Structure formats: C-alpha cells, structure tokens
Amino acid sequence: MSSPLSEFERIKAESRFLRGTIAEGLRDPVTGAISDDDGKLLKFHGSYQQDDRDLRDERRRQKLEPAYSFMLRARLPGGVVTPSQWLVFDRLAREHANGTLRITTRQTFQWHGIIKRKLKPTIAAIHDALASTIAACGDVVRNVVSTPNPVETGAHAAAFAWAARLSDGLAPTTRAYHEIWLDGEALVGEPEHEPLYGATYLPRKFKIGLAIPPLNDVDVFAQDLGLIAIIEQGELRGFNVAVGGGMGATHGDPTTYPRLATVIGFVPPERLFVTAEAIVAVQRDWGNRSERKHARLKYTLDHRGVDAFKAELEARLGFALEDERAFRFDHNGDRYGWIEGHDGRWHLTLQIESGRLADVGERRWLTGLRELAKVHQGDFRLTCNQNVIVANVRDEDRARIDEIVRTHGLDGYRQHSGIRRHAVACVALPTCGLAMAEAERYLPHLLDKVEVLLGEHGLSDAPVLLRISGCPNGCSRPYLGEIALVGRGPGRYDLRLAADFSGQRLNQVYRENVDEDTLLDALEPLFTRYARERGQGEHFGDFLLRTGVVAPVSSRRIPAEVIA
Known part of the structure; x- marks a missing residue:
C-alpha cells in the first residue's frame, strides 16, 4: 500500500498551476499576511512570508499580529547582473525593502522586509528590468549556479553559457506568474499544462550547479x-x-543527512540539456511525495540505488552515459582582487561579509556598488560565496573603479585574515522562520574571537573554510566547512570539523550542542597542534583527518579513480 501524499502535494494539486488565492490575499487590507496555503505557493513565485522574530513577543503582548513582511529572491542564472539591473535592484532595496541587498549562496539577490502591498510592484519592477523571481524558490529547478567568471579561455565562456540555457529550459511555464504579478490576461478556454513538471511539480526543490575545474567555487557536489x-x-x-x-538534515533524525553527489558519467555538450531534463523527470516520478524530509534526490538515490537510477535515466534517454573523465579541484573559495581574462578585460572580486550590502558607519557598501553601477561598462557577477565580481573592466577604467572601491570601504579583503576571507553564513535570525540560532549577525563576533586564537599561533594567514548555519537545513553549506557551526538553539551549536578545502569531503560532528566558550576551548588545542605539526601546504581539515582528530568519513565520496 502506498503512503498518503503530503499536505503540500494537495496544495499544489489544487493550486491551478500555482495560482491558489494569492491574488485575493494580496488585496486583503485587514492583515499583513496571506494564508498558509498561499504562503507555500508563494515560494514558487520567488517569495517567502516571514516576520520579525525579534518583535514577536512584544507584539504578542500588545495583541498585535506578527510584523509580517516578505523576502523576495531573484532568478539570475549564473549570477550575472547588468549595471542597469543593479541600479533598479538597489532602488528597490531602499524604497521597498529594508535598505539592504543580500547576495545569497545561490548566486542571486534577496530583498528582505517587503510589506505585502509593495510585493507586487517590486516583482513588476524586477520584470521590467529584464529579470524574474519565478522559480527562485519552490519545488522546481531553482537558480542555476555556475563558476561565475569565465575569464580563462573561450571554453570557459561556453561552459558558463549553459547555466542560462538550463535555467531557461527547465523553468516552469505556468501563466500564473504573469497573471498575478504583471496583470497578464488569464487564459480562457485553453487547458494549461506544465510539459516537464506536471500539475504537482517536483517532490522537493532541485538545485543545479556547474563548476569549471580547478575551481569548485559553487560546491558542485552539494547540488542535486x-x-x-x-x-x-x-x-x-x-x-x-x-x-x-x-545539504539539508534534521537534528535528531538519522534518516536525514547531508550527501555529496555521485558521479555517474559524462555527456558531450550536445547531450547535456536532454540529460538534465531527464534527470529532473526521473526525480519527478520517483521522488518521495509522502514525506518532504525524504523528498530530495539524494534520498531517491539511496532508496532506489544509484545503479537503478542510472539505468532508468539511460532507458529514458535512449543512450548510455559515457565514462566519467578525470578532473581536479584545488579549492572552493573566491579569488579576490584583480584578475585578467583571456580577452584582455579585467575582473575585480570584492568580499561582501555574509553577502549583506548595506551602509553601516564608514562602510558604505550599498552606496559603493551603486556608484560602481553608474560608471561600470561591463557587468557584475555574484558568487556562491556571497561575494561580487566587477567583471569585464577595460584596462583604462581600472583606476576609477579602484577609487570608488577605496572610498566606500570595499577593499577590506586586502587586510582580512585567511579565515575571514573564506567565511560564509546564512541569514538566520531575525527573519528566517527555521533559524534556531544566530548566523549572519553572529559571524563578525565569532570571527573576532577565532582570529585571536589563530593569531596567537601564527595562523592568521592560513586559509580555513568557516561556515555558520542557524539550523541544520544547510543554506550556507555548513557540512562542507573545515570548521562549521550548525545552530541548535539560542547561542548553541554543533561544532563540525574536517571537510576538505575543495568541497569533496563532508565534515563530522566534533562537539554537540555547545556554547561559544566550549567551542573556542575545543578549537584552541587543535590550532596549537596545527601550527606545530602541519605539513607543507596542508589544509586544516586534511590535517585533522591525517592526525586522527576525526575519523575518516564514511559518507558518500567522489570515486578516487575519477580524480586526476
């Protein structure tokens, strides 16, 4: 007997291809919220309903409803933004949101703090800027990410272009988005259908990432x-x-876990799209629609078996995948500063702490990027490590770009420690409804403390991957950090250690449910040993594994014979 479908499946099935009663809820002036069912459907349109958790208790005491607002996320394949789009996005952040832009770990922008009546005009303005929010969230193929800067050869540019093609070709086709947000006319008398997704879309979200060795700056093995x-x-x-x-998991539930992707073969460029489409289709048909915690492709593979999945895929394709080719990754961080491309154009990578572009004190990052967008003749590239690249700069324009960067305090990466240059944090509190602990707001404080420990041992310049997540769902990819904190509750985290520096090994729990003092006490002797016993060029995670601080991980690994 098959298990009953989840409630979310019912909502999707009855939604009329993602319409629900979203339009009616937006017009309701009595509340700043929309219904729970519509809130689930709203994700497919690129938005989450949230409230300010810092204000919950006080508003409850005043008998007021929560301070509802909406997070809105753009769909920007490969993270490419034109200067004119940047200026529109910046204006929306200041006029409709909370005055900040946030770069996400999926190479796109989020706007936070949009009230209900401003949600529709914000989406319309994004559309007018030749961008979209459709399928930035929800049970669909989400924003396709790619190594963001195709600077080295023409082949890099060709690979990068696939992010846009996959994103466009695998997007939903429902007219609901245009009807609700852009005042498009409803279809009359024509049956609507989704050629790829069907009426209930995918069992869960689906993420695609494209990496160009030797850089694994998208954490390619964290993707569906x-x-x-x-x-x-x-x-x-x-x-x-x-x-x-x-990356997602649930505390206390061993049936949920992070998993690295398994290499199953190779396809030439002309077969890439049909292969990607077929993989999505197999997950559509085989994925778990009864238990959402087990609905991602990783669970489908582990339940059905990788060999069975590959056989089904090849049967649908009508051809066999070729044997995988050798590859090598050496790191998964961003390369800061100026880099010259193969065509003589220059690319400047700037570090944006936690991806948050804001004007705070003397650090005028939001204004600085706005001023850059006013004069820049190339484009911008967002990275999966929450940073921004001022891309395709002519040699004669570099001095002007540098002056704007210095004036607005965007050149701090030059002085940053090794661990600060590679730190990533999710949004967490106060807006994320899943957050159990702080992440973005805690990161600067934690870095100050950890940098002191590293400095005492002469390790200030040692590159270390630090990831912080406010919950185990893993938006900041914490399970791939050499040091990672995963939120358990206010001020308490699981300390995880010993991923590698190239995104090919999961870390492991080292201490559970600890406070700041305990985790710093745990790290200090490890830094002592690392400074004294590390090999030439040996990264922190590899050192911990080699010396037995943590045992070899038994999780799914990339086959050794595939790595050159």
Whole structure:
C-alpha cells in the first residue's frame, strides 16, 4: 500500500498551476499576511512570508499580529547582473525593502522586509528590468549556479553559457506568474499544462550547479545535479554528471543527512540539456511525495540505488552515459582582487561579509556598488560565496573603479585574515522562520574571537573554510566547512570539523550542542597542534583527518579513480 501524499502535494494539486488565492490575499487590507496555503505557493513565485522574530513577543503582548513582511529572491542564472539591473535592484532595496541587498549562496539577490502591498510592484519592477523571481524558490529547478567568471579561455565562456540555457529550459511555464504579478490576461478556454513538471511539480526543490575545474567555487557536489566542465586543449569537451548532492538534515533524525553527489558519467555538450531534463523527470516520478524530509534526490538515490537510477535515466534517454573523465579541484573559495581574462578585460572580486550590502558607519557598501553601477561598462557577477565580481573592466577604467572601491570601504579583503576571507553564513535570525540560532549577525563576533586564537599561533594567514548555519537545513553549506557551526538553539551549536578545502569531503560532528566558550576551548588545542605539526601546504581539515582528530568519513565520496 502506498503512503498518503503530503499536505503540500494537495496544495499544489489544487493550486491551478500555482495560482491558489494569492491574488485575493494580496488585496486583503485587514492583515499583513496571506494564508498558509498561499504562503507555500508563494515560494514558487520567488517569495517567502516571514516576520520579525525579534518583535514577536512584544507584539504578542500588545495583541498585535506578527510584523509580517516578505523576502523576495531573484532568478539570475549564473549570477550575472547588468549595471542597469543593479541600479533598479538597489532602488528597490531602499524604497521597498529594508535598505539592504543580500547576495545569497545561490548566486542571486534577496530583498528582505517587503510589506505585502509593495510585493507586487517590486516583482513588476524586477520584470521590467529584464529579470524574474519565478522559480527562485519552490519545488522546481531553482537558480542555476555556475563558476561565475569565465575569464580563462573561450571554453570557459561556453561552459558558463549553459547555466542560462538550463535555467531557461527547465523553468516552469505556468501563466500564473504573469497573471498575478504583471496583470497578464488569464487564459480562457485553453487547458494549461506544465510539459516537464506536471500539475504537482517536483517532490522537493532541485538545485543545479556547474563548476569549471580547478575551481569548485559553487560546491558542485552539494547540488542535486552537479556538472563538472571538462576542458581539454582549450575546448569544452562536455560535462561529468554528478547526482544526489544535498545539504539539508534534521537534528535528531538519522534518516536525514547531508550527501555529496555521485558521479555517474559524462555527456558531450550536445547531450547535456536532454540529460538534465531527464534527470529532473526521473526525480519527478520517483521522488518521495509522502514525506518532504525524504523528498530530495539524494534520498531517491539511496532508496532506489544509484545503479537503478542510472539505468532508468539511460532507458529514458535512449543512450548510455559515457565514462566519467578525470578532473581536479584545488579549492572552493573566491579569488579576490584583480584578475585578467583571456580577452584582455579585467575582473575585480570584492568580499561582501555574509553577502549583506548595506551602509553601516564608514562602510558604505550599498552606496559603493551603486556608484560602481553608474560608471561600470561591463557587468557584475555574484558568487556562491556571497561575494561580487566587477567583471569585464577595460584596462583604462581600472583606476576609477579602484577609487570608488577605496572610498566606500570595499577593499577590506586586502587586510582580512585567511579565515575571514573564506567565511560564509546564512541569514538566520531575525527573519528566517527555521533559524534556531544566530548566523549572519553572529559571524563578525565569532570571527573576532577565532582570529585571536589563530593569531596567537601564527595562523592568521592560513586559509580555513568557516561556515555558520542557524539550523541544520544547510543554506550556507555548513557540512562542507573545515570548521562549521550548525545552530541548535539560542547561542548553541554543533561544532563540525574536517571537510576538505575543495568541497569533496563532508565534515563530522566534533562537539554537540555547545556554547561559544566550549567551542573556542575545543578549537584552541587543535590550532596549537596545527601550527606545530602541519605539513607543507596542508589544509586544516586534511590535517585533522591525517592526525586522527576525526575519523575518516564514511559518507558518500567522489570515486578516487575519477580524480586526476
């Protein structure tokens, strides 16, 4: 007997292709919220209903409803933003949101604090800027991420272009988005359908990432579908295909876990799109629609088996995947400062702490990027590590760009420690409804403390991957941090250690449910040993594994024979 479908499946089935009663809820002036069912559907349109958790208790005492607002997320394949789009997005942040722009770990922007009556005009303005929010959230293929700066060869540019093609080709086709947000006319007498997704879409979200070795700056093995570009003699030969990555888990539930994607083969460029589409379709048909905690592709693979999944995929494709090609990754961080591209253009990577562009004191980051957008003749590239690249700069424009960067305090990366340059944090409190502990607001404080410990041992310049997540769902990819904190409750975290520096090994729990003093006490002797016993060029995570501080991980790994 099959298990009953989840409540979310009922909502999708009855939604009339994601319409629900969202339009009616937006017009209701009595409340700043929309219904729970519509709130679930709203995710497909790129928005989450939230409230300010810092104000909950006080508003409850005053017998007021929560301080509802909406987070809105753009769909920006590969994280590319034109200067004109940037200026629109900046204006929306100041006029409709909370005065900040936030770069996410999926290479796009989020706006926070949008009240209900401003949600529709904000989405319309994003559309007018030739962008969209459709499918930035929800049970669909989300924003397709890619190594953000195709600077090295023409083949890099060709690989990068696939992010846009996959994003466009795998997007939902429902007219609901245009009807609700853009005042489009409703279809009359024509049956609507979703050729790929069907009436109930996917069982859960689906993430695609494309990496170009030797940089794994998208954490390609954290994706449901990871694509590893194989470039030989300057030509794009195709892509290794990896399936089943995912970072989410639930505390206390061992049936949920992070998983690295498994490489199952190679496809040439002309077969990439049909392969990606078929993988999505198999997950659509095989994924768990009864228990959402087990609905990601990683659980489908572990339940059905990788071999069975691959056989089903090849049967649908009508051809076999080729053997995977050799590849090598050496790190998954961003390369700061100026880099010259193959075509003589320059690219400047700036570090944005936690991805939050705001004007705070002398640090005028939001204003600084606005001023850059006014004069920049190239484009901007957002990264999966929450940073921004001022891309495609002519040599004669570099001095002007540098002056704006210095004036607005955007050049801090030059002085940052190794661990600060590689730190990533999710939003967490006060707006994320899933957050159990602080992340973004805690990161600067924690870094100050950890930097003191590292400095005492001469390790200030040592590159260390630090990730903080306010809950175990893993938006900041904490399970791939050499040091990671995963929120348990206010001020308490699981301390996880010993991922590698290239995103190919999961970390492990080292201490559970600890406060700040306990986790710092745990790190201090490890830094002492690392400073004294590390090998030449040995990263912190590898050192912890080699010396037995943590045992070899038994999680799913990339097959050793595939790595050159």
